[in-house]
Amino acid sequence: MDTRPLADKLRPTNLDEFVGQEKIAGKQGIIRKLLESGNISSFIFWGPPGSGKTTLARIIANTLSARFFEFSAVNTSIKDVEKVIGQSRTRLTEGEQLGLGQRVGEQQGQKTIVFIDEIHRFNKAQQDSFLPFVEDGTIILIGATTENPSFEVIGPLLSRSRVIVLNLLEPGDLKKILERGLEELHRSINDDAADFLITSANGDARTLLNTLELADQLVVHKKSLTLPIIKQALQRESLIYDRAGEEHYNTISSFIKSMRASNVDAALYYLARMVEAGEDPLFIARRMVVFASEDIGMADPQALQVANAVFRACETIGYPECRENLAHGAVYLAKAPKDRSAYEAYMEALEDVKRYGNLPIPLHIRNAPTKLMKQLGYGKDYQPYTKESLLPEKLKGKKYYPG
Numbered sequence: 001m002d003t004r005p006l007a008d009k010l011r012p013t014n015l016d017e018f019v020g021q022e023k024i025a026g027k028q029g030i031i032r033k034l035l036e037s038g039n040i041s042s043f044i045f046w047g048p049p050g051s052g053k054t055t056l057a058r059i060i061a062n063t064l065s066a067r068f069f070e071f072s073a074v075n076t077s078i079k080d081v082e083k084v085i086g087q088s089r090t091r092l093t094e095g096e097q098l099g100l101g102q103r104v105g106e107q108q109g110q111k112t113i114v115f116i117d118e119i120h121r122f123n124k125a126q127q128d129s130f131l132p133f134v135e136d137g138t139i140i141l142i143g144a145t146t147e148n149p150s151f152e153v154i155g156p157l158l159s160r161s162r163v164i165v166l167n168l169l170e171p172g173d174l175k176k177i178l179e180r181g182l183e184e185l186h187r188s189i190n191d192d193a194a195d196f197l198i199t200s201a202n203g204d205a206r207t208l209l210n211t212l213e214l215a216d217q218l219v220v221h222k223k224s225l226t227l228p229i230i231k232q233a234l235q236r237e238s239l240i241y242d243r244a245g246e247e248h249y250n251t252i253s254s255f256i257k258s259m260r261a262s263n264v265d266a267a268l269y270y271l272a273r274m275v276e277a278g279e280d281p282l283f284i285a286r287r288m289v290v291f292a293s294e295d296i297g298m299a300d301p302q303a304l305q306v307a308n309a310v311f312r313a314c315e316t317i318g319y320p321e322c323r324e325n326l327a328h329g330a331v332y333l334a335k336a337p338k339d340r341s342a343y344e345a346y347m348e349a350l351e352d353v354k355r356y357g358n359l360p361i362p363l364h365i366r367n368a369p370t371k372l373m374k375q376l377g378y379g380k381d382y383q384p385y386t387k388e389s390l391l392p393e394k395l396k397g398k399k400y401y402p403g
Contacts, residue, residue, distance in 0.1 A: 006213040007206050010180050011055055013062055019205075020173035021052055021166055030164070031056060035063050040111075042134050042141040044119070044149050044158065047166025050204030053144035056166075057115040060142070066111040073121035078129060081114065085133050088112040112139045119143030120152035127154045134160050168203025177205050181212045189225040197230050248279070252287060259334040260295050267334045268327060275323045285311035288329050298403070299339035306332050345401035352395060359392035 002009060012018045015032055018025045025031050034040055040060065045053040054070075061068035069084045114130075116122070133139050134157070141161065145152060149163055169177075175198060182189060189197075201208035215225050215233035251274055258266035274284055285307070292307035310329035314322040368379035389396050 005210070006181055006184065007209040010177070010184060010209065012059065014059055015063075018052065018055065018059065019176050020169045021056075024164055024166065025052070025056065025059075030162075031060070035060065040064065040140060042139075042161040043143070044153055044161045044163045045142065045144045045166060046146075046149050046163060047144075048146060048168050048203060050201075050206035050208075051166040051169060052205070053166060054115070054117060056164075057113070057142045057144065061113045061115075064111055064113070066113045066140070068113050068115065070115045070117070072117040073119055074117075076116075078122065078126045081116070082129065084112075084114060085130075085139055088133075088138050113142060114139045115142045115144070117144045118146070120145040120147045120149070124154055127157050131156055131160070169205055170203070171198050174198045174201055174203070174205065174208055178208060178212065181209050185212070185216045186222065187212075187216055187225060189230075190227060193225050193227040193230045196227055197234070200230075200234055251277075251279075252284070255284070255330075256287060256291055259291060259330065260338065262334050262338070264331055264334045267330045271326055271330050275319075275326065281314040281319060281322050281326060282311065284326055285314045285329070288326075288333060291333055294343045295338050295340055296333065296336045297339045297342040299337035303333060303336050341402055349400045352398070356392075356394060359394050361392060362390060365390050 015025050015029075015035075021029070023029055043057075045056065047053055057070075058068065060066075067088070069081075071081055119127070130139075130141055134141050141157075143149075143153065143157075143161070149158060175194070178189070178194060178198065197208060197211060201211070211230065211233045212225075215229050218229055218233060219225065251270055255267060255270035255274065258270055271284070275281070289304070289307040289311055292303040296303040306329055310325050313325035317325065363377045364380055364382045366373075366378040368374045374380075389398075391398055
């Protein structure tokens with residue numbers, strides 16, 4: 001009896017069985033073309049959970065008849081990986097001594113693929129250890145990550161690898177995978193239950209199949225799966241949102257830009273996504289305080305008071321009630337008139353500070369607490385309400401703020 005999880009049973013073994021990621025794995029996809037040409041190098045697969053990263057790595061290994069070693073950076077010591085690499089190096093050396101002349105990896109031309117899931121969890125030094133073996137062809141490294149490799153994978157490793165971006169699976173792709181799962185389980189499903197499951201899977205094939213398998217186990221008789229059963233199996237719709245990862249920054253950026261565009265509906269939507277995913281309310285409120293001065297500024301000085309009040313409410317009340325305070329503040333800030341002149345004036349002044357350094361401050365506005373300083377002219381002829389420029393001599397007459 002096959003006791004493997006449904007997701008593992010249905011895992012494709014070749015590109016023709018693979019569903020989704022058409023630009024990568026389709027008839028004209030880069031993976032297929034590279035496999036056909038035999039020009040396979042190291043890869044970094046970047047994409048959300050359940051988008052096919054591990055499956056594609058296994059398909060590449062199957063197609064090439066390569067030795068395949070799979071590790072997860074979550075629970076693997078770098079020494080375990082180095083042991084496998086050492087074995088590959090030994091086989092390569094022995095092959096050369098036998099005069100086989102193989103350059104990539106193994107006796108009789110067999111390649112070695114080392115797959116590292118969640119490679120971003122290895123630190124810089126650990127990632128560095130792969131470089132010489134990727135460089136000389138001892139292994140083909142395939143790293144998988146849900147995080148932006150620009151920030152999480154070291155530059156030298158990126159420069160030696162092809163970065164392949166995988167996207168969330170489309171609803172049509174998930175429907176095909178669902179049909180395969182139902183066929184394997186000899187089940188049927190109601191249309192409303194199928195639609196709900198596909199939507200709730202958030203583009204993640206693994207979530208879809210795991211939920212389907214649990215729903216199957218909840219029903220004794222071979223009846224059609226219904227919406228209540230799927231909801232029971234799913235427990236709740238899960239949101240793809242890593243508070244330390246890229247989706248965290250994508251969502252807060254969308255929230256800020258929606259308020260900047262005075263798009264109240266979009267601002268509330270992205271706020272709801274963050275709140276539902278459990279984002280720290282103080283993080284959201286803190287960004288709202290910054291927004292009030294940066295984007296609204298002098299157009300409505302009261303916006304800063306509102307944003308500060310929202311921050312204080314989140315600090316004292318917390319979830320779940322403070323979501324109403326966040327919504328109140330988001331609507332106010334989105335609807336408020338916008339004026340970035342104070343922020344832009346400051347940034348222009350900052351550029352001059354960086355460009356010219358500590359320019360001499362005019363003597364007449366310097367502090368003169370001692371007799372010597374007064375003798376040197378500090379504070380001399382100071383006029384408190386003068387209209388003359390008080391900037392350093394090099395910047396006399398410079399205007400930063402238009403008002």
